[in-house]
Amino acid sequence: GAGVSQSPSNKVTEKGKDVELRCDPISGHTALYWYRQSLGQGLEFLIYFQGNSAPDKSGLPSDRFSAERTGGSVSTLTIQRTQQEDSAVYLCASSPSTVRQFFGPGTRLTVL
Amino acid sequence: TQLLEQSPQFLSIQEGENLTVYCNSSSVFSSLQWYRQEPGEGPVLLVTVVTGGEVKKLKRLTFQFGDARKDSSLHITAAQPGDTGLYLCAGESGSGYALNFGKGTSLLVTP
Numbered sequence: 001g002a003g004v005s006q007s008p009s010n011k012v013t014e015k016g017k018d019v020e021l022r023c024d025p026i027s028g029h030t031a032l033y034w035y036r037q038s039l040g041q042g043l044e045f046l047i048y049f050q051g052n053s054a055p056d057k058s059g060l061p062s063d064r065f066s067a068e069r070t071g072g073s074v075s076t077l078t079i080q081r082t083q084q085e086d087s088a089v090y091l092c093a094s095s096p097s098t099v100r101q102f103f104g105p106g107t108r109l110t111v112l
Numbered sequence: 113t114q115l116l117e118q119s120p121q122f123l124s125i126q127e128g129e130n131l132t133v134y135c136n137s138s139s140v141f142s143s144l145q146w147y148r149q150e151p152g153e154g155p156v157l158l159v160t161v162v163t164g165g166e167v168k169k170l171k172r173l174t175f176q177f178g179d180a181r182k183d184s185s186l187h188i189t190a191a192q193p194g195d196t197g198l199y200l201c202a203g204e205s206g207s208g209y210a211l212n213f214g215k216g217t218s219l220l221v222t223p
């Protein structure tokens with residue numbers, strides 16, 4: 001079966017614009033996670049979904065960041081009024097309700 | 113946040129050499145995972161260790177979980193160019209979902 005897919009693979013935007021990043025998890029995986037990976041840094045947890053609910057949003061860095069998940073499947077991470085410090089690789093992972101997480105290839109976001 | 117420190121940050125070796133990378137924390141984890149990440153891709157799980165003192169082998173890779181479940185090591189025997197990548201450790205603290213990642217060790221194996 002297909003793995004986790006993310007789109008776009010690369011996104012270049014201008015400071016102040018809004019961006020949407022998409023994640024298609026592995027079919028049947030109830031848990032979904034978003035992480036941010038900046039150059040030279042580890043993975044920074046952003047948000048966790050169980051089904052369509054987000055019991056843990058503690059990692060979202062500011063109110064410019066939001067995420068939703070619909071139908072227990074696709075998730076969208078939205079960043080409003082992007083800033084240069086938002087430049088990073090945004091990784092999505094899904095999990096069949098266990099700790100093991102399957103990662104997508106990421107979206108590389110560059111804010112000019 | 114439970115911090116995981118990985119060392120060394122960078123490692124460049126020649127094919128055939130052995131190496132060990134470390135993952136240390138002052139916190140206790142219920143389990144610890146090792147991932148390898150190649151450029152342009154997401155991390156891929158290599159192993160999960162759960163029991164203090166546990167040793168797991170995956171071909172030329174040997175993973176050990178410290179007795180106190182605060183640290184772990186990854187030893188690679190006779191490294192090959194295909195081992196090149198970023199090695200990340202991640203600890204799970206008992207929530208059932210949250211992983212805390214270290215910053216990783218970037219390994220380069222040259223022929």
